[in-house]
Every structure is written in structure tokens, then in C-alpha cells.
Amino acid sequence: MNFDYTDDQKALKDEARKFLSAVAPITVARGVLDAPEAGHDAGLWARIGEQGWCGAAIPESYGGLELGYVELCALAEELGRAVAPVPFASSVYLFAEALLVAGTEEQKAEWLPKVSTGEMIGTLAVTEGPGVLWGALPSTWFENGALSGVKLPVTDGMAADRAVVLANSDEGLRLYLVDLTGPGVTREMISTLDPTRGAARITFANAPAQPLAPGDGPDQLARIHDRAAILLAFEALGGADRALEMARDYALERYAFGRQIGSYQAIKHKLADVFVRNEVARANAYYGAWALASDAPELPVAAAAARVSSSAAYYLAAKENIQTHGGIGFTWEADCHFFYRRARHLSLIIGAPRDWKRRLADRLEDRLAMENQTLAEERA
Amino acid sequence: MNFEDNPHEAAYRGKVRSWIVANRPDMSHLSPEENRNWHPAHKEVARAWQATKADAGYACLSWPKERGGAGGTQIEEAIFNQEEARAGIQFTYFMTGLHMLLPAMMEYSTDEASLARVPPAVRGEEIWCQLFSEPSSGSDSAGIRTAAVADGGDWVINGQKVWNSGAQIADYGMVVARTDPSVAKHKGLTAFWLDMKTPGVEVRPIRMMSGDNELNEVFLTDVRIPGNQRVGEVGGGWKVIISTLMNERAALGSGTGLSWRDVIALAKQVPSFDGTAMDDPAFREWLADLYIDAEAIRLLSFRTLTALSHGKMPGPEGSAGKLLWSGLGANLSSQAIDILDHGGLIDDPALALANGAFQHRFLWAPGLRLGGGTDEIMKNIIAERVLGLPGDVRVDKDVPFRDIPRGR
Numbered sequence: 001m002n003f004d005y006t007d008d009q010k011a012l013k014d015e016a017r018k019f020l021s022a023v024a025p026i027t028v029a030r031g032v033l034d035a036p037e038a039g040h041d042a043g044l045w046a047r048i049g050e051q052g053w054c055g056a057a058i059p060e061s062y063g064g065l066e067l068g069y070v071e072l073c074a075l076a077e078e079l080g081r082a083v084a085p086v087p088f089a090s091s092v093y094l095f096a097e098a099l100l101v102a103g104t105e106e107q108k109a110e111w112l113p114k115v116s117t118g119e120m121i122g123t124l125a126v127t128e129g130p131g132v133l134w135g136a137l138p139s140t141w142f143e144n145g146a147l148s149g150v151k152l153p154v155t156d157g158m159a160a161d162r163a164v165v166l167a168n169s170d171e172g173l174r175l176y177l178v179d180l181t182g183p184g185v186t187r188e189m190i191s192t193l194d195p196t197r198g199a200a201r202i203t204f205a206n207a208p209a210q211p212l213a214p215g216d217g218p219d220q221l222a223r224i225h226d227r228a229a230i231l232l233a234f235e236a237l238g239g240a241d242r243a244l245e246m247a248r249d250y251a252l253e254r255y256a257f258g259r260q261i262g263s264y265q266a267i268k269h270k271l272a273d274v275f276v277r278n279e280v281a282r283a284n285a286y287y288g289a290w291a292l293a294s295d296a297p298e299l300p301v302a303a304a305a306a307r308v309s310s311s312a313a314y315y316l317a318a319k320e321n322i323q324t325h326g327g328i329g330f331t332w333e334a335d336c337h338f339f340y341r342r343a344r345h346l347s348l349i350i351g352a353p354r355d356w357k358r359r360l361a362d363r364l365e366d367r368l369a370m371e372n373q374t375l376a377e378e379r380a
Numbered sequence: 381m382n383f384e385d386n387p388h389e390a391a392y393r394g395k396v397r398s399w400i401v402a403n404r405p406d407m408s409h410l411s412p413e414e415n416r417n418w419h420p421a422h423k424e425v426a427r428a429w430q431a432t433k434a435d436a437g438y439a440c441l442s443w444p445k446e447r448g449g450a451g452g453t454q455i456e457e458a459i460f461n462q463e464e465a466r467a468g469i470q471f472t473y474f475m476t477g478l479h480m481l482l483p484a485m486m487e488y489s490t491d492e493a494s495l496a497r498v499p500p501a502v503r504g505e506e507i508w509c510q511l512f513s514e515p516s517s518g519s520d521s522a523g524i525r526t527a528a529v530a531d532g533g534d535w536v537i538n539g540q541k542v543w544n545s546g547a548q549i550a551d552y553g554m555v556v557a558r559t560d561p562s563v564a565k566h567k568g569l570t571a572f573w574l575d576m577k578t579p580g581v582e583v584r585p586i587r588m589m590s591g592d593n594e595l596n597e598v599f600l601t602d603v604r605i606p607g608n609q610r611v612g613e614v615g616g617g618w619k620v621i622i623s624t625l626m627n628e629r630a631a632l633g634s635g636t637g638l639s640w641r642d643v644i645a646l647a648k649q650v651p652s653f654d655g656t657a658m659d660d661p662a663f664r665e666w667l668a669d670l671y672i673d674a675e676a677i678r679l680l681s682f683r684t685l686t687a688l689s690h691g692k693m694p695g696p697e698g699s700a701g702k703l704l705w706s707g708l709g710a711n712l713s714s715q716a717i718d719i720l721d722h723g724g725l726i727d728d729p730a731l732a733l734a735n736g737a738f739q740h741r742f743l744w745a746p747g748l749r750l751g752g753g754t755d756e757i758m759k760n761i762i763a764e765r766v767l768g769l770p771g772d773v774r775v776d777k778d779v780p781f782r783d784i785p786r787g788r
Contacts, residue, residue: 001686272703280673284679
């Protein structure tokens with residue numbers, strides 16, 4: 001039992017923080033904000049690729065470093081803290097995980113080594129418009145080896161080389177691998193709340209596609225989402241911690257009525273509330289990291305709890321960071337809005353908290369039924 | 381990050397689980413009225429269970445054997461506590477003594493006659509209460525006015541204490557009194573323990589808004605206690621207070637009371653718009669939020685345990701657990717009553733679902749935010765000691781206690 005990173009994991013995390021403070025100061029994110037057509041910072045992405053981080057949890061047999069999932073969580077926390085404008089989440093938490101969960105042996109062998117080095121970017125294309133994931137069936141259709149339909153929005157859809165796409169077919173809902181640079185694919189950049197994470201509308205018109213391994217598409221997608229939810233929770237946690245630190249630092253520096261504003265309980269108690277929410281997110285994220293690394297049966301419950309709590313924490317921290325800064329915090333020039341934007345970005349991709357609360361309640365009901373059965377058997 | 385038992389821990393958990401199943405207290409003879417905290421019949425079940433645990437080496441597991449413990453590890457103790465909670469066994473009578481006061485006694489007293497009081501408490505034979513708070517010393521916990529004056533080898537204590545949980549049934553109490561009003565307020569305090577039957581000790585129950593009487597006022601009039609019953613140094617009372625309060629917050633923050641499991645069990649029995657309350661999407665969304673906070677309390681207690689198992693003391697971030705727990709009590713009871721609709725008004729244990737436990741918790745909930753350090757004090761601790769924000773302006777700092785302005 002250990003509620004912490006190991007010493008080796010801490011060393012990796014410290015190194016990552018030093019590296020990112022050197023190569024990814026917030027001015028890098030600002031560069032993408034001010035020139036959003038880039039969608040991400042290619043120079044930073046190349047540096048991260050050189051570190052091998054994309055393959056942190058990918059098995060050595062597929063060209064990864066195979067450090068482990070807790071290590072990947074540590075890196076995610078630091079990338080989130082840096083508000084790094086790179087397609088790491090799309091390529092690593094979504095595309096690579098999709099292949100690991102549902103790819104064929106050939107697909108894994110072909111693409112995971114390229115994801116590991118960062119030389120290719122992958123993404124996951126599921127959403128087609130407003131509303132929760134299963135509010136309507138996807139209209140994207142697969143037949144005769146090709147996809148037709150529109151996916152909107154697709155994070156990193158402009159930058160990605162390959163996508164795993166959810167589509168309907170005569171065989172039901174399945175996941176397909178598509179070459180986004182190939183024939184039948186049209187991509188347009190779209191504007192989103194977080195321009196530091198580029199997005200696209202992707203139109204498929206008879207675009208050649210191969211199915212992932214046979215299986216139930218929604219079930220495969222749920223497993224991919226659960227794994228990504230935990231990794232994204234660490235990005236959110238890193239961002240939430242940094243937003244709180246920014247607010248704290250400003251409250252120590254700013255004077256009003258002859259005192260540091262951080263000496264007033266109106267500010268102290270507000271920031272204490274933010275701290276408590278970050279602690280809730282941390283506790284649930286750590287539990288998720290353990291469940292992910294050990295492939296524990298608790299993973300679905302832990303993933304949903306990590307996702308909901310980290311989304312709430314990051315939004316609160318980002319919002320109160322602006323409030324603590326006062327008027328300056330509301331300007332384009334101040335850095336506060338990077339966190340406010342990224343908080344919403346992270347909490348909306350792969351489904352909003354409302355959707356995940358529903359998943360959590362379903363899973364809790366199942367878990368309690370199983371627990372009660374076990375208790376009854378023990379007493380019998 | 382590892383939330384799994386190692387093979388030794390798993391084996392220990394298995395052993396403890398079977399033992400609890402085989403020995404669990406029988407509550408079936410208690411009427412709904414009797415099956416409530418502080419009812420004498422309920423207390424007797426709790427005492428018997430504590431003795432059964434002590435005989436089997438499961439009471440105060442990590443304490444040394446000569447103090448009545450079992451010489452086990454903190455992890456084993458935590459595993460036993462988890463299994464006890466899992467089996468739905470929760471008694472609070474011994475918490476003040478075993479989780480707060482006696483650990484401080486063992487830390488600060490070297491007097492064998494004093495330490496001899498520890499083993500009977502472990503067996504549930506003797507119950508302890510805390511005599512710290514006063515009418516004008518609540519959140520300002522160093523503002524104690526009760527005076528202790530040395531007289532020969534004894535100390536003579538005069539003053540009034542309040543909010544003393546369980547003092548009406550307690551055999552012993554730990555009291556903090558002012559031994560030097562000429563120095564700053566934190567420096568002039570000293571801790572003692574006393575027999576609650578000592579002449580001059582008068583306990584008056586306070587009826588709380590929940591209708592319960594477990595909190596009390598305790599009046600101390602010329603209470604004479606022998607010098608060996610001092611705990612810690614003269615002037616060292618503040619350290620004893622801090623030690624017990626940290627223990628209290630850790631214990632409260634580890635989460636007792638009704639849980640998300642109880643709420644689901646309730647929701648499944650209550651008809652709602654379409655099916656039961658469990659099928660209501662608004663309820664389910666709220667349940668998810670409740671679970672997340674409850675789970676955080678459980679998981680953060682592992683952080684405390686991790687620190688202890690590495691020989692470190694839990695830090696001020698433990699205040700987050702206390703805040704979460706008090707918030708959970710209010711949220712959980714209020715929402716549970718809401719799904720009962722008009723029927724949620726009924727608090728008669730004989731008529732209400734779950735023995736009226738949710739209504740009882742609802743009326744207790746405001747107290748959870750006050751006892752063991754108020755929500756506001758917890759937030760000050762987090763802001764100042766975790767985040768490093770400045771302390772408030774303190775006009776009583778570095779002033780001799782007797783010169784501090786006081787209201788009526």
C-alpha cells in the first residue's frame with residue numbers, strides 16, 4: 001500500500017518538470033493561441049518525441065519504453081501543468097490506447113512504434129455534433145472497405161496522420177483505422193474554446209479504412225475511454241495545481257487596503273476550497289493510476305471518479321485563479337485564460353462530466369450488488 | 381501508487397474477516413429505540429465488542445502489548461478498522477480515549493500510575509472524555525481560562541469546560557488549564573488527567589438540536605488532583621492540545637457514519653417518478669458526486685497511513701479530510717431526506733426507513749461542521765500551513781494572557 005509515486009517515478013516527474021519549464025514556458029502556448037492555424041507547437045512536439053515520452057507505456061515489443069502507466073500518469077501531470085500545446089493526449093492516450101485495446105496484431109506492430117517516437121500523430125474520431133455520445137447513433141457508415149460521414153470536432157484532426165474512427169456498418173458499430181492523408185478525406189480547421197489544442201471537421205467520402213480487431217465497438221470504445229479518462233485526469237490535476245499556485249502567488253504579491261490580499265479570509269477560504277477539490281481529484285486520480293497500471297477490476301469505477309473529480313477541480317481552480325487576479329486576470333495578456341480554456345477542453349473531449357457521472361452511477365450500482373452478494377455468502 | 385494488499389496483508393485481511401464474521405456483535409435484541417448511540421443497551425454491546433477484540437488481540441492493534449495493545453503494525457490496525465467498517469460495525473464511545481487522548485498520554489507522560497489507565501481503556505472498561513473547550517475558548521483554543529494552581533504536590537483546578545462529548549458516562553477526562561496568565565496565551569497552558577468522580581467535578585448535559593444529550597458542560601470547582609497526573613511539561617499544554625486535535629481530525633477525516641452504500645440501499649426502496657429513486661437521473665448524478673467525495677476521504681486516509689508507515693507524521697493537508705467529511709454528512713442526509721419526499725419528515729425510528737438514521741444525521745450535521753475544528757478553522761489551516769498564505773492580524777499575539785481584551 002502506497003499513496004504516492006515511487007522514488008524513481010518522482011525522479012522522472014522532476015526531470016519532466018525541469019525539461020518542460022525549459023522548453024515549454026507558457027509563451028509557447030501563447031504562440032499557438034495567437035497563431036491558431038498551427039494547432040500545436042511543432043518544435044515542442046519534436047522535443048517531446050526525442051524524449052521517448054510517447055512510448056512511456058507502450059510495450060518494448062512495439063517500440064515503446066514500457067516504463068509503465070503510473071510513469072505515463074506522471075508525465076501527463078507535468079504536461080497538463082505546462083498547458084503544453086501538443087497532440088500528446090490524442091496520439092498517446094487515445095490512438096495508441098485504441099490500438100492496444102482493440103487493434104489487430106498487424107496494426108499494433110505497424111503503428112505503435114511510430115507513435116512511440118512521435119514521428120506520427122494519431123487521434124480518435126467519435127463525435128459528430130452536439131449532444132452526448134450515445135444520444136444518437138453515428139451516421140458515419142462503413143461498407144466495401146471505405147468510410148463515409150462527418151466527424152466534428154476531432155481534436156488534432158488537422159495534425160494527425162491516422163485516426164481511429166467510430167462508425168456504423170452492416171456488422172454494427174465498430175472501430176476503423178483510417179489514413180487521414182489518403183484519398184476521400186477532407187479536413188477543415190475549426191475554432192474551439194482552446195485554440196492551443198487544434199481541432200478539425202473531417203469529412204470522409206469513401207475513404208479507405210480497415211476494421212480494428214473484431215469485437216463490440218461501443219464496448220471497445222468504453223474501455224479506451226476509461227483508460228484515457230485516467231490519463232486526462234492527471235493532465236487536469238497538473239493544470240489545477242498550477243492554477244492554484246498562480247492564484248496563491250498573486251495573492252501574496254498583490255496588496256489592497258494596506259495588506260496582502262492573501263491575508264483576507266475571503267481569499268484564503270476560497271483558495272482552501274480549491275485545494276480541497278484538488279485533493280479530491282488527486283486521490284481519485286491516484287486510485288485510477290493504480291487501477292490502470294494493475295488492470296484492476298476497479299478500473300471502470302476509478303476512471304469515472306477520476307474524470308469527474310478532475311474536471312470539477314480544474315474548472316474551479318481556473319475560474320478562481322482569474323477571480324483572485326481581479327481585472328488583470330480577465331485580459332488576453334494575462335496567462336489565466338490558458339487554464340480556463342484547457343480545463344473545459346479536457347473535460348469535454350471523451351464526454352462531459354454529466355455523461356461520466358451517469359457511467360459512474362451505473363458502475364456503482366453494479367459494484368454494490370456484487371459486494372452485497374459476497375457479504376451474504378460470507379455470512380451464510 | 382498501490383492500493384492493493386501485499387501477500388502478508390491479504391492473508392491478514394482474510395484472517396480478520398473470518399474472525400469478524402464469527403465473532404460479530406449481535407444487535408438483534410435491540411429495539412429501534414435502543415439501537416442508537418449512547419443508549420445504555422447499545423453501549424453495553426459496544427463494551428462487550430471492545431473486550432472481545434482486546435482478548436483476540438485486535439484492539440489498539442499497533443499499541444505496545446504492555447499498554448494493552450497487540451504490538452502489531454499501523455497497516456494491520458488499518459486493515460482491521462477497514463474490515464470492521466465493511467462489516468457495518470461502528471461504535472464511537474472509545475474514540476475520544478483511544479484515538480485522541482491516550483496516544484497523547486503515551487507521548488507526553490512517563491508516570492506509570494498514569495499510564496496504567498491505558499489498558500482498561502483499550503478493553504472498553506473505562507471511557508475517556510476531553511475537557512479542552514470553554515465558553516470563551518472554542519475556535520480560539522488557546523484562550524483557556526480554567527486555572528490550575530500548584531498547591532503542595534497537588535494542583536487545584538477551577539473553571540468551566542463545555543462541548544465535552546461523553547462526559548456524562550466518562551470515567552476519566554483530560555483537562556487543559558492555564559497555569560501562568562503572565563505569559564502569552566499559548567505558553568501558559570498545562571495538561572492533566574483526572575478521575576471524573578473527583579470531588580468538585582460536576583457534569584451537566586447539554587440538549588443539542590438533535591435532541592441528544594451526549595455533549596456536556598463540566599464545572600470544575602476546587603478540583604484537587606495529584607501532581608503525577610500532569611501530562612507533559614508545565615507550560616506544555618498547547619503541544620498536548622495540538623497532538624490530540626491532529627489525531628481527532630485524522631480520525632474524523634477517515635470517515636465514519638452513513639455511506640454512499642446506505643444511500644443506494646435507501647434509494648432502491650423509495651418509489652420515484654418512474655421506478656425507484658435509484659432510477660431518477662438527477663439522483664444518480666448527485667450520487668456520483670457523493671461517491672467521489674466519500675472515496676476521496678477513504679483514499680486520503682491511505683496517504684496518512686503511508687506517512688505513518690514511513691515513520692512520518694501526517695501533515696496539515698489532513699484538514700481537507702475533516703472538511704470533506706463534515707460536508708458529506710450534511711449533503712448525504714439532506715439529499716436522502718429529499719428523495720423520501722413528504723415521508724422524509726418522519727424521524728420516528730419505528731416508522732422511518734433505515735431506523736430514521738438519515739433524519740438523525742440531518743439534525744446532527746450542523747454539529748459535524750463545528751466539532752473537531754470548525755470548517756472555517758480547517759480552511760485557515762489549509763490556507764496558512766499548506767498554501768503559505770499570511771496569518772490573520774492577531775491582536776492577542778505576544779501579549780500576556782491576562783492583558784488580552786475579553787468580551788463578556
